[in-house]
Amino acid sequence: MPDTSRPARHATLTIDGKEIQLPLMSGTVGPDVMDIRKLYAQSDIFTYDPGFTSTAACESTITYIDGDKGELLHRGYPIDQLAEKSHYLEVCYLLLYGELPTAAQLEDFEHRVTMHTMLHEQMQNFFRGFRRDAHPMAIMVGVVGAMSAFYHDSTDIADPWQREVASIRLIAKMPTIAAWAYKYHIGQPFVYPRNDIDYASNFLRMCFAVPAEDYVVDPILSRAMDRIFTLHADHEQNASTSTVRLASSSGANPFACIAAGIACLWGPAHGGANQACLEMLKEIGTPDRIPEFIARAKDKDDPFRLMGFGHRVYKNFDPRATVMKESADEVLDLLGVENNPVLQVAKELEKQALADPYFAEKKLFPNVDFYSGIILEAMGFPTSMFTPIFALSRTVGWISQWKEMLMDPSQKIGRPRQLYTGACTRDYIEVENR
Ligand code: CMC
Numbered sequence: 001m002p003d004t005s006r007p008a009r010h011a012t013l014t015i016d017g018k019e020i021q022l023p024l025m026s027g028t029v030g031p032d033v034m035d036i037r038k039l040y041a042q043s044d045i046f047t048y049d050p051g052f053t054s055t056a057a058c059e060s061t062i063t064y065i066d067g068d069k070g071e072l073l074h075r076g077y078p079i080d081q082l083a084e085k086s087h088y089l090e091v092c093y094l095l096l097y098g099e100l101p102t103a104a105q106l107e108d109f110e111h112r113v114t115m116h117t118m119l120h121e122q123m124q125n126f127f128r129g130f131r132r133d134a135h136p137m138a139i140m141v142g143v144v145g146a147m148s149a150f151y152h153d154s155t156d157i158a159d160p161w162q163r164e165v166a167s168i169r170l171i172a173k174m175p176t177i178a179a180w181a182y183k184y185h186i187g188q189p190f191v192y193p194r195n196d197i198d199y200a201s202n203f204l205r206m207c208f209a210v211p212a213e214d215y216v217v218d219p220i221l222s223r224a225m226d227r228i229f230t231l232h233a234d235h236e237q238n239a240s241t242s243t244v245r246l247a248s249s250s251g252a253n254p255f256a257c258i259a260a261g262i263a264c265l266w267g268p269a270h271g272g273a274n275q276a277c278l279e280m281l282k283e284i285g286t287p288d289r290i291p292e293f294i295a296r297a298k299d300k301d302d303p304f305r306l307m308g309f310g311h312r313v314y315k316n317f318d319p320r321a322t323v324m325k326e327s328a329d330e331v332l333d334l335l336g337v338e339n340n341p342v343l344q345v346a347k348e349l350e351k352q353a354l355a356d357p358y359f360a361e362k363k364l365f366p367n368v369d370f371y372s373g374i375i376l377e378a379m380g381f382p383t384s385m386f387t388p389i390f391a392l393s394r395t396v397g398w399i400s401q402w403k404e405m406l407m408d409p410s411q412k413i414g415r416p417r418q419l420y421t422g423a424c425t426r427d428y429i430e431v432e433n434r
Contacts, residue, residue, distance in 0.1 A: 008023065009023070009032075010022060010023055010024060011024055011034050013039075013043075015043050015045060018043070020039065020042050020043055022034050022035060022036055022038075022039065023035040027059075029064060029066075030064060030066070033056045040417075046417045046418075046419070048419055051312075052237075052242070053312070056237075057237055057242060057245070057414075058237065058245065058405065058408070059408065059410070060236065060237070060401065060404060061075070061098065061404070062075065062095060062236070062397075062400050062401060062404060063075075063095075063234045063235060063236040063397070064076075064236070065235070065236055065313050065314070067311070067313035067314045067315050067316065068315050068316055069316060070314055070316035070317045070318065070319050070365075071319065072235070072319050072320065074091065074094055074095055074233070074234060075094050075095065075098055075099070077094065077100075078319075079230075079231065079319050079320060079323070080319055080322070080323055082094075082230060083227050083230050083231055083320075083323045084323075086100075086230065087198075087226050087230065088199055088200065088226045088229040088230045088233065088393075089106070089109065089110050089113060089198075089199055090106055091230050091233050091396075092109075092113075092171055092233065092396040093105065093106060093109045095233060095234050095396050095400040096167065096396065096399065096400050096403070110199075112168050112172075113168060113171055113172045113199065114172070114195050114199075115172075115195070116168050116169050116172035116173060117172045117175070117176055117193035117202065118173075118176065118192065118193060119173055119176050119177065119180070120150045120151075122150070123143065123146070123150060124180075124190065126143055126146050127139060127143065127180055127181070127184045127190075128184070130184065132184070132185065132187060133185070134184075134185065135384055136178065136181035136182055136185055136384055136385055136387075137262065137266045137272075137384075137387050137388055137391070139177075139181035139184065140177055140178060140181055140262050140388055140391055141259050141262050141263050141266075142259075143177050143181070144170075144174075144177060144255055144258055144259040144262055145255060145256055145259035146255075147169070147170075147173070147255035148253045148254075148255040148256055151165075151166070151169060151255070153165070154166035154169060154254070155253035155254070155255070157248075157251060157253065157254065157406055163254070163403060163406065166253075166254040166255070166399075167254070167399045167403065170254065170258055170395050170399055171395055171396055171399065174391070174392040174395045175193070175199065175202060175203035175206065175392055176206060177392075178385070178388040178391065178392045179191065179203060179206030179207045180206070181388060182207055182381075182382075182385050182388070183206075183207070185384070188210060189210070189211055190206075191205065191206045191207075191209045191210070191211075192206075193206060197217065198222065198226075199226070199229075200222045200223070200225040200226035200229060201217040201219075201222040203225060203392070204217050204221060204222060204225055204379075205217055207380075207381070207385075208380060218334070220330070220331070220334050221331070221334070221379055224327050224330065224331045224375060224379070225379070227323065227327055228324075228327070228372060228375065228376070228389065228393065229389075229392070229393040230393075231320040231323060231324060231368060231372075231393075232320075232368065232389075232390050232393035232394050233393055233394065233396050233397050234394070234397025234401070235394075236313075237401075238270065238312075239264050239265075239267075239269075239270050240261040240262070240264040240265040240270060240271065240394065240398065241261065241394075241397060241398055241401050243260050243261050243263070243264035244257045244258060244260060244261040244398040244401060244402055245401060245402070245405050246260075246414040247260040247261075248402050248405055248406070249405070249411065249412065249413045249414040250413055250414075254399070254402060257398070257402055258395060258398055258399070258402075261391075261394070261398045262391045265387065265390060265391050265394065266387055268307070271387045271390040271391065271394070273307050273308060273367070273369040274308070274369040274373045274376070274386040274387060274390060275373065275383045275384065275386045275387055276307040277307035277308035277369050277370055277373050278342065278373030278377060278383050278386070279307075279383060280293070280306070280307045280308075281342045281345050281346055281349070281373075281374075282342060284345050284349065285341075285345070286341070286345065287344060287345055287348040287349075290345070290348055290349050290352050291352070293349070294306070294349075294352060294353060294356060297309075297353075297358075298356075298358045306349070306353060306359075306364070307369070307370075308366055308367055308369045308370030308371075308373075309353060309359070309364050309365070309367065309370065310362075310364040310365075310367065311365070311367045314365060314367065315363035315365075316363070316365060317365050317366070318365060318366065318367040318368050320367075320368035321365070321366045321367055321368050321370055321371060324368060324370070324371040324372050324375070325366075325370075325371045327371070327375055328343060328371045328375045328378075331375045331378050331379065332374070332375075332378050335378050335379075337378050340374070340378070342374055342377070343374050346370065346371065346374060350366055350370070372386065372390075373386050376389060
């Protein structure tokens with residue numbers, strides 16, 4: 001909770017000689033924010049901040065990032081501790097309900113999720129309507145949006161029970177949807193979820209099992225999968241989360257809002273970066289070509305960027321990348337992928353970029369997507385599945401933020417304003433006179 005014991009502080013803005021007092025608000029940690037809600041009414045002036053680089057769009061208690069320190073906290077718990085000691089469904093509980101669960105609460109939560117992993121059977125027709133070569137993200141956007149047509153009893157956002165059911169359904173069904181998008185894409189039969197194995201193992205099984213033979217999930221791979229889910233679970237007000245909040249601000253149903261989040265995540269500047277990064281590492285191919293690509297990334301006339309590098313908030317190491325790098329070593333070791341050429345290129349690229357003044361000056365460090373693709377590829381996933389895996393992991397973050405927003409009494413429909421630079425009023429000219 002914000003500290004209300006401190007005396008109220010204000011910033012004074014002077015516009016054309018007129019002084020306007022703007023309240024300053026403090027969170028528990030992090031920079032203060034200036035409350036500009038009354039600015040337009042008092043001054044007839046808007047603020048201008050494309051990309052929200054200096055704008056806090058909401059109050060939240062879920063996730064905190066200190067970009068300078070490279071720190072990520074969920075409900076106060078550091079991500080490296082959660083990645084090492086916790087597991088994905090426990091982190092889901094923490095994000096959704098605010099506290100770590102007791103053993104009984106965790107058991108109940110896991111049971112509820114497990115009992116909702118199957119999809120309405122008719123949804124298979126939905127998958128079958130797509131072209132086989134459809135990107136799994138395209139299928140996910142469509143199928144998740146279509147959930148609102150299948151689960152009518154959990155679309156009333158004013159009903160807390162329906163909100164809860166929708167939340168559990170989304171977390172539970174997302175692995176099934178992502179796995180089936182993959183199975184459809186490669187022309188294999190859909191594999192149904194099982195109740196006797198954990199969340200990550202279930203996902204691996206639904207992706208890689210076939211009816212013709214038994215499939216036993218390697219516990220080390222399952223742990224690595226779970227850790228990837230955990231590292232992507234939430235990341236405060238990033239583009240896709242803000243998209244979910246904006247969609248939800250109109251009162252849209254949860255499935256429509258999460259489909260909007262998936263669509264936003266798809267872009268290469270956001271969740272699509274893991275696919276783009278692996279493709280880039282393969283294009284580089286051998287360490288001797290790294291200087292050429294670094295030069296391109298620095299060239300203002302070349303749109304090329306080093307994928308998996310840079311972050312709007314982190315101006316230091318992304319703490320998720322550090323855990324991901326360790327996981328990459330573990331998984332490749334387990335799979336006996338010695339001297340993996342992509343990993344060699346990645347490590348050397350990281351070294352050379354970090355030693356380059358351009359990246360140092362702009363504080364560009366590896367982000368979560370730099371190493372995740374290497375692990376996922378080693379596990380057998382094609383690059384097109386990387387972003388769907390990010391989407392399934394982030395679903396809990398989107399839902400937690402969505403629920404928080406619906407409970408926030410200051411919530412209003414999101415409606416940014418603009419700096420209009422188009423034509424002023426002018427009279428219509430008949431076509432024959434143009
Ligand atoms: N390679 C080369 N130069 C870069 C890079 C990069 N990856 N990222 C930023 N820059 C430069 C950029 O050209 C700009 O230079 P200048 O000030 O001279 O114009 C400066 O650094 C600041 O960049 P920006 O685009 O203004 O920063 P931003 O906060 O708007 O963008 C970003 C952040 C993540 C979109 C960007 O760093 C980027 O495009 N990175 C590559 C894509 C990527 O890895 N995305 C995954 C992000 S983490 C997971 C997620 O959020 O989904």
